[in-house]
Amino acid sequence: MITSIHPIPAFSDNYIWALSDSDSNKVCVVDPGDANAVIGYLEDNGLVLSDILITHHHPDHTGGIRELSAKYSPRIIGPRPSNIAGLTEIVDDGDQISMFGHEFLVIEVPGHTLDHIAFYNQGDETQKPILFCGDTLFAAGCGRLFEGTAADMHKSLSRLGSLDSNAQVYCTHEYTMANLAFAVAAEPQNQILLSRVKNEQAKRDKNYPTLPSSIELELQTNPFLRCREKDVIKTAEGFLGNNTSDEVEVFSALRSWKDNF
Secondary structure (H helix, E strand, O other): OEEEEEEEEEOOOEEEEEEEEOOOOEEEEEOOOOHHHHHHHHHHHOOEEEEEEOOOOOHHHHOOHHHHHHHHOOEEEEEHHHOOOOOOEEEOOOOEEEEOOEEEEEEEOOOOOOOOEEEEEOOEOOEOOEEEEEOOEEOOEEOOOOOOOHHHHHHHHHHHHOOOOOOEEEEOEOOHHHHHHHHHHHOOOOHHHHHHHHHHHHHHHOOOOOOOEEHHHHHHHOHHHOOOOHHHHHHHHHHHOOOOOOHHHHHHHHHHHHHOO
16 A cells, blocks of 8 residues: 655656555655666665656656666556657556556646656545646646647646546646746736645745645646636736637637746
8 A cells, every 4th residue: 555655856846756555665656757866765765666657758757767677677657659768568548557556547638748648546535536647737837838739738637627626736846836926927816826825835935845736726726727717817818919718728828928927
């Protein structure tokens, strides 16, 4: 069983998530861009790497695969379209994988990249649902559109937003405060959002991670999941210079504005 999910800091703002098994000293890591960071964590805690989950092909998520594979020979699970070197198991939308007694559903979420997937466990009476979403859904934000379209990303975020509201959101970057600054600009009257800014800043002041978030909190405060809210639409219309009721057009306007915010 999963006893803990620990953030391993990497680079300037990445988190490599480490899932520990209660019945052994085995660990699964998610998106290990930096092998040295993972090896240091494992050796400091007397742990062994058994599994790796990969959400997409970007180097800051895959760069550690080769060295970790050579040292530990883990199972390495990732998306089909990307041809990521070193994968031992390739998965598609709707597939299920077993990890430390838990089942994770694979969800295709293209937009940031075309190969992007997320891993979702629906939880049970002892554990909240868990979502590892890479660079698709961030705390108060979403990934840039490097390969997919605005329609792709809007659909992907809508899929994630429809998951259990209690789901714990484990994304892979500490972008929260910058994302919240943009969210406030997009929806300045959102009182839950303004409260969130204070709460998250208090964590960062102590150098604590702002993650995980939750689906419920993202639906309440993330402008990219709020494209049907009138105040968000009004903000997007100001950027576009015309009226719109199309959610994808609102999302596209927000994403274009955020790219230069």
